[in-house]
Amino acid sequence: MHSFLELSKLFEEKFNVRHFPGHTETLYDPAQYILGIGGKRIRPVCVLLANELFDEITADAYHAATAIELFHNFSLIHDDIMDKAPVRRGMQTVHMKYGESTALLAGDVMFVKAYENLNKIQPFNLQKVLQLFNITAAQVCEGQQLDMDFEKRDTVSFEEYVKMITLKTSVLVAASLQLGAILGGSGEGNQKHLYEFGKNLGIAFQVQDDYLDAFGDPDKFGKQIGGDILANKKTFLLIHALEVATAEDKAALLQLMIDNPADKVEKVLAIFKKCKVDEWAKQLQENYFQTALQHLEDTAVLSARKKPLMELAQYLMVRES
Known part of the structure; x- marks a missing residue:
């Protein structure tokens, strides 16, 4: 067994090779560019971890992992355009460096390249793999659309936000694990448990991300504290605060979202703390984390073989950046 690292x-x-042709550089260089600026590669490694849970890591697992990482970066290129994000992992985003039209095409061709890698998988697993991949790809797009829809609304319910996060973020982690399990010869019961492990871990990760944006150490978080507050993003924290705040605090919170004063972050955080949103968020994260661990526990594999997945889960939950 191998560790996550x-x-x-x-x-x-x-x-870490060139995935695109050497010709038509104005199209393929931008696609290669985003792959070269790094990332934790959590999703593709989840494919390998789940595959090794049941068998030796196969060539098909690497094909599926590569497809997952290419799809993930396709989604990042398009998300950055929609969010008008200037920076990704400390580097210029593709659309800022090469223009929006080229970025769209670079994302599109990356999606095509993902399917090229899936097509290398042995035929007896290919139908199951494609079915799961296609469902997941559509769900990620649905989640991004919901995220954009929520920007136009004054309020979003807790249940709606969980659904959006599940689709936009968690299902790709969950599907990565299930893909690895399929290619390792796992039964459907174990596949479902690993899927639920990944899904709940992904939600817990997002709760942690929302928490760190408001209450993290800026030196460790690596981003401006309160960025979500300044952008009026509907996070777990804001949604809960609006649900439990007094009428006076709720009115003040909504007004701060309209006025955007210079001390907005400080005032919003004061209301958050008054509502004990920080304590609630930590408990919510723990609830999803424990649900994830229970599904990992229920996976019918020797406990020793699950250690790398347990280490990954703990790594994601104790992070400060």
């Missing part, structure tokens, strides 16, 4: 290194060695 060992598999990250193995995957990076195989993935």
Whole structure:
């Protein structure tokens, strides 16, 4: 069995090549550019971790992991355009460096390249893999659309936000694990448990992200604290505060979202703390985390073989950046 860090290194060695033709550089260089600025590669490594849970890591697992990482970066290119984001991982986003039209095409061709890698998988697994991949790809797009829809609304319910996060973020982690399990010869019961493990871990990760944006250490978080507050993003924290605040605090919170004063972050955080949103968020994260761990526990594999997935879960939950 390999650890998450060992598999990250193995995957990076195989993935760190040019994935696109040498011609039509104005199209393919921008696509290669985003792959070269790094990332944790959590999703593709989840494919390998789940595959090794049941069997030796196969060539098909690397094909699926590569497809997952290409799809993920396709979604990042398009998300950055929609969010008008200037920076990704400390570097210029593709659309800022090469223009929006080229960025759209670069994302499109990356999606095509993902399918090229899936097509390398042995035929007896290919139908199951394609079905799961197609469902997941559509769900990620649905989640992004819901996220944009929520920007136009004054309020979003807790249930609506969980659904959006599940689709936009969690299902790709969940599907990555299930893909690895399929390619490792797992039964459907274990596949479902690993899917639910990934889905709940992904939601817990987002709760942690929302929490760190408001209450994290700026030196460790690596981003401006209160960025979500300044952007009026409907996070777990804001949604809960609006649900439990007194009428006076709720009115003040809504007014702060309209007025955007210079001390907005400080005032919003004061209301959050008054509502004990920080304590609630930590408990919410723990609830999803424990649900994830229960599904991992219920996966019918020797406990020792699950250790790398347990280490990954703990790594994601104790992060400060």
